[in-house]
Amino acid sequence: MSSYIEKIRSDKAALWCDSAPLLTSLDIELTERCNNNCVHCYINLPAENIAARERELTTDKIKNILDEAASLGCLHVKFTGGEPLLRKDFEDIYLFTRKLGIKVLLFTNAVLITPYMADLFSEIPPLQQIEVTLYGLKKETYESVTNVNGSFEAAQQGIQLLLEKKVPFVVKGSTLLQNREEFDAFEAWATNIPDMNRPPAYTMFYHLRSNKDEEKNRAIRKLRLPPENVLNILTRRSPEYIKEMKSFFEKFTQPPGDHLFSCSAAKAKGSVDSYGFFKPCLMLRAPDTLYDLKKGSLKEALTDFFPKVQQLKAENSDYLKRCARCFLKGICEQCPAISWLENSTLDTPVDYFCDVAHTQARHLGLLREDEMSWNIPDWETRIKRFCSG
Amino acid sequence: MKSDAVYAPSDDIVARNIEGELIIVPLAAGVGDMEDELFTLNETGRAIWDELDGKKTITEIVQNLSVEYDGEEGEIEADVIGIAAELLKRRMIVAVT
Known part of the structure; x- marks a missing residue:
């Protein structure tokens, strides 16, 4: 090891001895829309939902948020959704984030990974393994969950592109009735992915819809094991x-x-939803716990608003x-x-x-x-x- | 490494100052050995990094640091050349022509 340069693992090492930054990591839900229509999902709106798209944060607003996040010390940003790659400005937002010196964690279904996107992730790596959700190794299994014809082949193609370009990624699954017979095969297949140094993580505890859609919530409750x-x-x-x-x-x-709040929510981290509300954590959507970034800054939320939420x-x-x-x-x-x-x-x-x-x-x-x-x-x-x- | 060489931070990295710590974040592929690595510099390295501004030569940096810090000029020169060589090898700085 060099006597001058030290490698540090930002997720494991205590980087700051004296004073920690106000913000170390930030989740951004780039969109609630998704190109899949999974029955168990708590958030997906149709990809073509114009009303949702028009409400979403603009590119400039997202960049402003990222700029402020970097100025507060943020080193990690998670882009999630919906499907983040549905946004036409994803590349612009991604490069902007990386050029701020921020590591990116991308949650995706890999359906929209094109050769161009794979090249982008190869040349400007996100610095964190991309997390790809996969619901089965067979078309009929996968598409019985996603409800979109052709999504299996597109996801497999996306995964293949990531492999070819040596982009680090892991896969994760969900324990659903449709794929319950395939866990062993899925896990055996996943061992061939170079960055899978542990078995895939599974979603088991399906959360109800953030928009309180009662019809979908009844379906989600039925999926719970x-x-x-x-x-x-x-x-x-x-x-x-x-x-x-x-x-x-x-x-x-x-x-x-x-x-x-006995958890770490709002302690030097938070989550911005697709419409510009800053939340103590990704899943928290109670109106009284949201901070409207159209009316204030990340810093104001972290210093004035979140501490009050934490004391509830x-x-x-x-x-x-x-x-x-x-x-x-x-x-x-x-x-x-x-x-x-x-x-x-x-x-x-x-x-x-x-x-x-x-x-x-x-x-x-x-x-x-x-x-x-x-x-x-x-x-x-x-x-x-x-x-x- | 020539004493009249001039170096500047590379476009392949982003150098950030967070709470007084210099954090070097790889931007382009291949800067780190692993994809999730960040880098920092020790105290000596940090002092030298601050001088690698694309304007000063290696000789000028050694002279500046000799004024600022105790130590034999030869030792300081060895440190400056040592870290510049390592940063160059890791693509964290580039020669300015």
């Missing part, structure tokens, strides 16, 4: 799962009390009885964002996710069948025993 099936998937590699749980419980598990306290008695006293909160999907999607409040328990967390805890020996996690006075002893076992 029973907690026992979730456990079966999580424990497919049991030793790794147990190891991961021990590591997790050692660090993160304790009842959150009445503070709603639960008032719902059911939440205070259950979630506030639950030592499983760390492995439970319930959070203010999910609570709002499910119940239009920030502090309502979500029974499905509560059941999934309890099922896991019982499997791990942290709870007996008749116990509920908010009634366990000796939870710390149980965690210690589990982690040292």
Whole structure:
């Protein structure tokens, strides 16, 4: 190693000893529109939805946001959607971001990866592995999820282009009825991707629509696997799962009390939606927690508005009885964002996710069948025993 | 490396000052060994980097740093040449003609 130049991994190393930047990472939903029409998706609007397109942030506005983000110290930007590559100005926005010295994480379905785009990512690398969502290795499986004819072939072509141009990427999937027989084949295929140094991640906990579309929400609820099936998937590699749980419980598990935000939301990061609202995290869409960037800056949101959101306290008695006293909160999907999607409040328990967390805890020996996690006075002893076992 | 050579930051990288830390972010492919690497410089490297402005020669940089810092001019010259060579090899600076 050189005595002058040090390599640093921005995701692993503590870059700043004295004072951290106000903003280290930013998510931007470039569009809510998508060229696929996946039944489980929480956000996709039709690609040709003119009203949505006309409401989207302009190129200049996005550049202004990126400029300010860089000035605040931001090193990571995630472009997500919808499908970010649907935007005609994607290349312009991407190059602008990289020239600011910001690493880019792109979430895409790869359908719109052209030879030109693959060359672009090869010559000006995003510096983070592109994350490609794939729903199956067969046309009929894939397109039964995306509901778009020709999308399978286009996605495969996009993936092939990334491989040919040696653009680093990983694939991830979703656990759906349509592809449940294909996990092993999918994972075996994924080992051929040079940057896949771990099995693909799966989406299992389908979130309800951000626009509260009740018809689609009914369909999404039906896709949710029973907690026992979730456990079966999580424990497919049991030793790794147990190891991961021990590591997790050692660090993160304790009842959150009445503070709603026990996570890292809004702490030197945030998420801008397609229309210019700055959110503490990607999933949080409760109107009272959004900051309108047409009326103020990222800095004002980070210094004046988000701290007030972080201090919000639960008032719902059911939440205070259950979630506030639950030592499983760390492995439970319930959070203010999910609570709002499910119940239009920030502090309502979500029974499905509560059941999934309890099922896991019982499997791990942290709870007996008749116990509920908010009634366990000796939870710390149980965690210690589990982690040292 | 010639003593009258002049170097400037390359267009293949973006040098950022974040909270007082110099962070060199690769822009073009091939600057880092791995795609997700960023770089920083140690204290000596940082002092020299600030002088590589596309105007000063290596000799002038050595003279400036000799005034500013304690140390034998020969040692400072070795540091300047050492880091300039390494930055050049990594495509982080380019020769200005």
